[in-house]
Amino acid sequence: QSALTQPASVSGSPGQSITISCTGTSSDVGGYNYVSWYQQYPGKAPKFMIYEVSNRPSGVSNRFSGSKSGNTASLTISGLQAEDEADYFCSSYTSNNTLVFGGGTKLTVL
Amino acid sequence: QVQLVESGGGVVQPGMSLRLSCAASGFSFSNYAIHWVRQAPGKGLEWVAVISYDGSNKYYADSVKGRFTISRDNSKNTLYLQMNSLRPEDTAVYYCAREWQQRHYFDHWGQGTLVTVSS
Numbered sequence: 561q562s563a564l565t566q567p568a569s570v571s572g573s574p575g576q577s578i579t580i581s582c583t584g585t586s587s588d589v590g591g592y593n594y595v596s597w598y599q600q601y602p603g604k605a606p607k608f609m610i611y612e613v614s615n616r617p618s619g620v621s622n623r624f625s626g627s628k629s630g631n632t633a634s635l636t637i638s639g640l641q642a643e644d645e646a647d648y649f650c651s652s653y654t655s656n657n658t659l660v661f662g663g664g665t666k667l668t669v670l
Numbered sequence: 671q672v673q674l675v676e677s678g679g680g681v682v683q684p685g686m687s688l689r690l691s692c693a694a695s696g697f698s699f700s701n702y703a704i705h706w707v708r709q710a711p712g713k714g715l716e717w718v719a720v721i722s723y724d725g726s727n728k729y730y731a732d733s734v735k736g737r738f739t740i741s742r743d744n745s746k747n748t749l750y751l752q753m754n755s756l757r758p759e760d761t762a763v764y765y766c767a768r769e770w771q772q773r774h775y776f777d778h779w780g781q782g783t784l785v786t787v788s789s
Contacts, residue, residue: 596775
């Protein structure tokens with residue numbers, strides 16, 4: 561049950577686009593379309609932003625999008641805004657009927 | 671509206687036990703799998719355990735297997751996590767989270783309860 565691999569930090573200027581990667585194995589990310597993404601502000605509970613790789617729940621801005629290629633999933637945020645500054649975590653279902661998270665990525669809006 | 675409220679956290683010594691609770695309201699609790707997820711101070715999220723809607727299936731992270739037990743009482747709309755043989759590395763905020771329709775993602779989270787294991 562090794563954690564999925566995410567970059568520790570990414571940054572971008574307002575209006576720009578950034579992409580956060582999430583790399584696993586064929587037993588998790590690559591084997592299932594059950595990758596989800598969560599946004600977390602300091603001291604707050606996580607909030608789900610993307611489910612099943614690329615689906616966006618109602619209420620989440622269409623500036624957030626998800627994709628997957630092989631064992632790597634990605635979250636893209638376009639038109640960066642100051643309010644997007646937060647920690648982002650990916651999660652995947654695994655072949656052991658468990659879930660695994662990525663280590664998290666701190667997004668800084670410059 | 672959907673609410674999940676954790677309780678039972680606190681400070682305990684290594685080797686001791688603690689039981690967390692998660693009280694659910696605003697939805698049909700008995701229809702959903704519920705998970706425990708934890709977050710050590712300043713660290714990332716770690717999945718801990720899941721229990722199926724009827725309690726018949728339970729799965730655990732390797733880091734807690736054999737020490738933690740997840741259970742639920744659907745008549746009380748409450749989820750539990752019995753934590754035994756606690757270690758300093760179990761120190762974390764523990765969240766309960768609802769899984770949406772067996773789709774392996776969490777659509778609602780509680781606010782968490784802090785467990786500190788220290789002598």
